[in-house]
Amino acid sequence: MTTTTAPPPTIAAEPLGAPRASLGDTTVDELDPAVPPAPVPFSERLRTRTRSGHGTSSRAGFMSDLMRGTCTRDDLVRLLAQYWHVYRALEQAAVGAAAHPVAGAFVTDRLTRLPSLEADLAHLAGPGWRDRLDAVPATVEYVDRLRGPASSSPTAFVAHHYTRYLGDLSGGQHIGRALRQRYGLLDEATTFFTFDGVPDPTTFKDEYRARLDSLPWGEADEEAMVTEVLHAYDLNARLLAELDAERGLGAAPGPATEGPSTAVATGASS
Structure with a gap:
């Protein structure tokens, strides 16, 4: 007896450009190469360009x-003393920026930390805490930056505002909880976070x-902000x-060399 093997079923090829199969009642068409992709929002491009630094400070030694709870209360006081200088300068810059048509949109008392x-x-540290405000060299340089470019340039101001406050909002609550658990601190000692x-x-x-995405900035302004965020x-x-x-x-490291490879984030991102 001769056995005849049935040929495999054939699948008709779709002509190029034909609609793809439908998903339920929705037809999925091929992407039209003539339609440009949607632009990436500036906030996302900023995050991507500075991603190498995000969260690195939280992994730094200090x-x-x-x-981990291996620091002392004096170590925490030293850190907060540095931040006192930084935020005093930043929030002084915010007073002047509040009237600016662009930078002023980011200024709000809801974020005030001083x-x-x-x-x-x-x-x-007790009533004599003001006697313990010695600044390390990087803090002095940080304050100079905030009193200089960040007080005169809206792009620099927004860069530092974004770096500090969004970083605090992203990680501050977690840090505050860790400090209370590791050091037995009361809520009254960790209000900064x-x-x-x-x-x-x-x-x-x-x-x-x-x-950020609605800023009326061109490419040069956006590049200036990216550079300043990396510097912060x-x-x-x-x-x-x-x-x-x-x-x-x-x-302690020396001054940063040029380029994003030296940038380290506050965890700020945002």
């Missing part, structure tokens, strides 16, 4: 030790990014490294 820093320092005026940080950060990351990293050097745990 912050890592602080979060009173919280002063309250925490008074709680941790909480934002009573921002009950929903996620929504606030989304709104902040939307403002580097200043913060050097500040922490110098605090480590004070404790004899590492050598």
Whole structure:
């Protein structure tokens, strides 16, 4: 008996350009190469361009030790003392920026940190806390940057505002909890890390990014902001490294060389 093998079923090839198969009742058409892709929002491009630095400070020696509970109360006071200088300069710059048609959109009392820093320092160091405000060299340079370019350039101001405050909102609550658990601190000693005026940080950060995306800036302005954010990351990293050097745990780095490879983020991202 001769057995006849049936030929395999054939599948008709779709002509090029024909619609693809439908998903349910929705037909999925091939992408039209004539239609350009949607532009990437500036906030996303900013995050991507500075991604190498995101979160690095939280993994640096000083912050890592602080979060593990191996620092001392004096170490925490030293850190908050540096931030006192930084935020005093930044919030002084914000007073002038508030009237600017672009930079002013980011200024809000809901983010103000200086009173919280002063309250925490008074709680941790007592009434003589102002005698313990010695600044490390990187902090001095940081303050000079905030009183210089960040006080005269809207792009530089927004860059530093974004770096510090969105970083604080992203990681501050976690750091505050860790400090209370590791060192037995009361809430009154960690108010810098909480934002009573921002009950929903996620929504606030989304709104902040939307403002970034609506900025009337050209490519040069956007590049200037990216560069300044990277510089802010580097200043913060050097500040922490110098605090480590004070404790004899590492050598403080010299001034940053040019280029994004030296940038280290505050965790800020945002």
